[in-house]
Amino acid sequence: MSGNPGHTSRSSLPARAGAGFKPQHADEILADSFRIGFLEVHAENYMGAGGHPHRILTRMREDFPLSIHGVGMSIGSPTGLDRAHLERLKAVVDRYQPAMVSEHLAWSTHDSHFFNDLLPVPYDEATLSRVCEHVHQVQERLGRRILLENPSTYVAFEATTMRETDFIRQIAERTGCGLLLDINNVHVSATNHGYGAIEYLSDFPLDRVEEIHLAGHAEDLDDEGLPLLIDSHDRPVDDKVWKLYDLVLARTGPLPTLIEWDNDVPDWPILKREALRADARLERHAENHTITARERRHAR
Template sequence: MTTTSTLPARAGVGLKAEHYGDIVSGWPDMGFFEVHAENYMGEGGAPHRYLEAIVGRYPLSLHGVGLSIGGEGALDKDHLARLKKLIGRYKPASFSEHLAWSTHDTGYLNDLLPLPYTEATLDRVCGHISEVQDALGVRMLLENPSTYVLFEESTIEETEFLARIARRTGCGLLLDVNNVMISAVNHRMDPFAYIDRFPTDLVGEIHLAGYDETTDSAGDRLLIDTHGSAVRPDVFDLFIHTLERTGPQPVLVEWDNNVPAFAELAAEAARVDAALDAVRHKPVAAQ
C-alpha cells in the first residue's frame, strides 16, 4: 500500500474553475492544490486539461465526499473503481475522505451525516476503510466531522474513536480545525481541550475554513459549516494551538461558496504559511 501523505508542510487551496486562468497565467507560490474527486470523474474536458497542467507543477490533494465510509450498506464498487482510475491518472500526494455517511439503499444524500460512536460503528467504519485502502492501493486520511446532534447511544469519545480507527486500519487522520470549532460551540464543549485529546501523531493534513453563525431555538450560538468566508479569528487561534501540538503540517484553506478572487484566497494561504513558519523551529508540545 502506497503512503499518500507527502504534501509539503505549507498552505494549499482548493482548485476552483473560477481561478484556472489566474493560476496558469502566473503560477503562484502555493504549497499544493486540492480537488474534490467527484468533480473529476468525467473522462475529459476543460477541468482535466487544467488539472493536468496544474499537477505538472504542484502537489495534489484528492478529497472525496461520496464514499459514505460510515454507511450501513456495502461500499459502491463502481465509485471505488472511478476513484482508483483517478488516483492512477493523477497520482495525488494525499487522498482523504470523511467520517460520515451519505447513502441510503440506492440513493445518495447531498450531505455528510453524523454517526453514533459505538463498537458496532467502529467495526463497520474500519471494515470500509480497509476495503477502500485495499481497493485503491493507497493509505487514506479520515476527516473529523462537523456535527449538530449527539447520539445518546454513543459510548466512545470522538477523539478516541478516530484514534482507534487509525490504529486498527493504518489510515491517517485529517484534522479539520473549523469542524472542531463548529462541533464544540454547538455542543457546548471546549475546542482547545478537544485538540489536546486529539491523536496528533496520526495527522497528515489540516483543514481550515469559514463558518456561518445563527442561534438555535434556545437563543444559543449555532455554527454552520459553510466554507463561504475567510477563516474566522477563533478558528485561526485554535489552529495556532493545534500547530503547537502537531508541528508544521500541510494546511488546506477551504473556500467553496461565495468564492472570492484568487488574490484574496492566496492572501489567506500566505497568512497560514506565516503561521507555519513561526512554529517551524519550535519544539512540539508534549502530548
Template sequence: MPHADNANGRFPARPVSGRAGASLKHTHLDAILAGRDQVGFFEVHAENYMGAGGPPHAALARVRQDYPVLLHGVCMSIGAPQPLDAAHLARFKTLVERYEPAIVSEHLAWSTHDDIFYNDLLPLPYTDDTLRHVCAHIDQVQAAIGRRLLLENPSTYLAFAASDYDETGFIREIVKRTGCGLLLDINNVFVSATNHGFSALDYLADFPLEHVGEIHLAGHREQSDDEGEPLLIDSHDGPVADAVWKLYDIVVERAGTIPTLVEWDGDIPDWPVLKAEADAAQAVLDRHAAASARDVHHAAAE
C-alpha cells in the same frame, strides 16, 4: 512541454510537508497559471473529476504539472451501513492512479441510504456496530487504492444518545484497527464544540495528533437555533475565523508543521483573497518551523 522529471509520462513528485495550500477552483485557473509557486499545493474534490475527460481534467493536468495535488472524497459514504458503491470506488481508484495525489482523504460520515444520495455529510452513532462497518469500509478503500487513506473528523449539529464512544475515542480506535491516517479539520472541531457546548481545547488535547497527516481550515456561518442558542454552520464560504486561527496555532505548536489546506467552496472570492488565507496559514507553519529549528540549534550547542 513536459517537465524533465516527467519524461516517463508520470507527474513529478512534489513535497507537501510544511506547506499550505488552497482549494482548486476553475474560476481561479488563469490567475494560478499566470504565476509560479502561488501556494504549496491544491486540493480537489474527487467527485468533480469522475468523468473520463474534458476541460476539468485538462485543467487539473496542467496544475498537476507544477503543483502537488491532494484528492479529497466527499461521497464515499464511509459511515453508511450498506456496502460501498463499487463503481464509485473504482472511479476513485482511477483518479488516484491518474494524478498520483500527495494525500488522499475522505470523511467520517454517511450520505447514502440504499439508492438515495443526500446532499450532506451526516453524523454517525459512535457504537461498536458502526465502528465495525466503518473500519471494514476503510480497509476496502485502502486495499483498492494501495495506500493510506486520511479520515476527516466531522462537523456535527446533533449527537446520538446511543453512542458508546466519544468522538476522539472512536477515531482513535479506527486508526488502531485500520492503520489509516487522520485529516484534522479544525473548523469542524470549533463548529461542533460550539454547537454541543464542549471545549475545543479539551477535544484537541484528546485527539490523536500523532496520526494527523493533513489539516483543514475553513470559514463558518454564525446562526441561532430555535431556542436562541449559538449554532455554527460549516459553510466554507468565508475567511477563517480568529478563534480557528488560534486553535490552529496551538495544534501546529503541538504536532508540527502538518500540510494545511484552506477550504473555500461557496461565495468564491477573487484569487488574491483565497491566496491571502493560504499565505496566512503558511506564515504560521513557517514561524513554528523556524522556532523548532532554533530549539534544535540551541540543544546541539549545549
C-alpha cells in the same frame, strides 16, 4: 483489523498552505509569482472520462502537488460501500497520482438514495467495526493509505458510547490510516455541543495527523437561542479557528494546510491572502521547532 504494510501514501505534501482548486482561478494561479504550496480537488468533480475539467487539472498537476479529497464515499454507511463509486475514485487516483487521498468520517448514501450532506455516525463499537472495515476496503482497492477527516456535527446519537476522539483514534490504530484534522470542524462541533475545542484537541491523536483543513463558518441560533455554527466554507477563516491552529502547530510542527472555500467562491487574491496567513504561521512554528530541537540536542 490492522493496516496493511503494503499500503503507501506516495510522496507527501509540502508543509505549506494549499488551496482548494477552482478552474476559474487556473490562469491567475499559473501567472502568480506566489506559488501556492499545493492544490486540492474534490474527487467527484473529476470522475468523468475526460473533457475540459481534466485538461485544466492535468495542466495544474504539472506545476503543483495535488491532494484528492473525496466527499461521496459514505464510509459510515450502514449498507456498505458503493463499489462503482470506489472504482471511479480509483480511476481518479490512478490518473493523477496525488500526494494524498482523504475522505470524511460520515455517510451520505442509503440504498439508492444520495443525500447532499455529510451525515454523522453514532460512536459505538458496531459502527467502529463497520467504519474500519470500509476504510480497509478503500485502502485495499486504492493500494494506499488514506486520510480520514473528523466531522462537523449538529446532533448527537443516544447510541453513542465513546468520545469522538477515541472513536477516531481507534479507526487509525485498527486500519493504519492517517488523519486529516479539520480545525474549523472542531470549533463548529464544540460550539454546537457545548464542549471545549481546546480540550477536544488535547485528546485528539495529533501524532496521526498528516494534513489540516481551515475554513470559514456561518453563525446562527438554534431553537433555544443558543449559538449554532454551520460549516459553510463561504468566508474567511475565523480568528478563533486561527488561534486553535496555532495551538495545534505548537504541538505538531508544520503540516500541510488547506484553505477550503467552496461556496460564494471569491477571486484568487482573497484565497491567496488566506493561504499567506497560514504560511506565515507555518514558517513561525517551523522556526520554533528548529530552535526547540537544537536546545534539546545541547541539553544532552
